[in-house]
Amino acid sequence: MRIHRQIRIIGLLLTFIFFGTFIHGLGAGNRLKMETKIYLVPVGNIESWVLEALEKGLRETFNSNVEIFRKMELAQEAFNSERNQYFCPQIMNSFRIFIEPGKQDKVLGIIDEDLYVHGLNFVFGQAELGGHFSLISLSRLRQSFYGLPENKKLFLERTKKEAVHELGHTFGLEHCPDSKCVMHFSNSLMDTDRKSASFCSRCKKLLDKLTKNTD
Numbered sequence: 001m002r003i004h005r006q007i008r009i010i011g012l013l014l015t016f017i018f019f020g021t022f023i024h025g026l027g028a029g030n031r032l033k034m035e036t037k038i039y040l041v042p043v044g045n046i047e048s049w050v051l052e053a054l055e056k057g058l059r060e061t062f063n064s065n066v067e068i069f070r071k072m073e074l075a076q077e078a079f080n081s082e083r084n085q086y087f088c089p090q091i092m093n094s095f096r097i098f099i100e101p102g103k104q105d106k107v108l109g110i111i112d113e114d115l116y117v118h119g120l121n122f123v124f125g126q127a128e129l130g131g132h133f134s135l136i137s138l139s140r141l142r143q144s145f146y147g148l149p150e151n152k153k154l155f156l157e158r159t160k161k162e163a164v165h166e167l168g169h170t171f172g173l174e175h176c177p178d179s180k181c182v183m184h185f186s187n188s189l190m191d192t193d194r195k196s197a198s199f200c201s202r203c204k205k206l207l208d209k210l211t212k213n214t215d
């Protein structure tokens with residue numbers, strides 16, 4: 001009898017925890033949808049089909065408003081002629097003057113030039129952890145960069161993965177050990193191709209929690 005009663009109490013408790021988690025999850029999703037806006041900023045000329053595909057993909061992933069913002073001109077002082085690359089932190093700094101996002105808003109710059117930071121040959125992108133600003137480069141996501149025939153579908157998949165990854169950082173997510181998770185660190189394009197465009201269950205849960213805590 002006593003054991004049965006204990007099992008019933010544990011059962012009730014588990015049901016409560018389950019529903020509690022479920023409701024919490026819903027709440028976080030709604031909150032993100034209502035309060036967060038993601039601005040896509042073309043840095044220099046970016047083809048409209050790329051921006052439109054990204055707008056759609058990010059809206060689905062983050063369940064959030066996404067807006068294509070006006071173009072930011074490429075800052076020529078960020079160009080390093082010896083490396084034939086743009087200095088990523090300088091472009092990130094230009095954002096702060098160009099657009100003033102709201103407290104919950106995120107900004108993703110898209111540039112069709114190769115980027116670098118000190119100490120690295122190149123970067124696919126950069127983001128402020130738990131901040132507003134992020135940037136991705138399209139250059140190395142194209143097959144043609146490696147002398148291969150162009151593949152539009154693969155290019156868009158890679159673009160979405162890089163965009164979700166950098167935006168994930170702005171929401172406060174760090175790198176994930178799960179090689180299939182979009183938050184896994186891409187050391188090379190092979191890593192990008194191996195991972196999915198989605199968050200693993202752990203990162204998804206964390207994202208819901210982080211977006212809830214930004215009130």
Ligand SMILES: [Zn+2]
Binds near residue numbers: 165169175185
């Ligand atoms: Zn990262």
Ligand SMILES: [Zn+2]
Binds near residue numbers: 176177182184199204
């Ligand atoms: Zn993960």
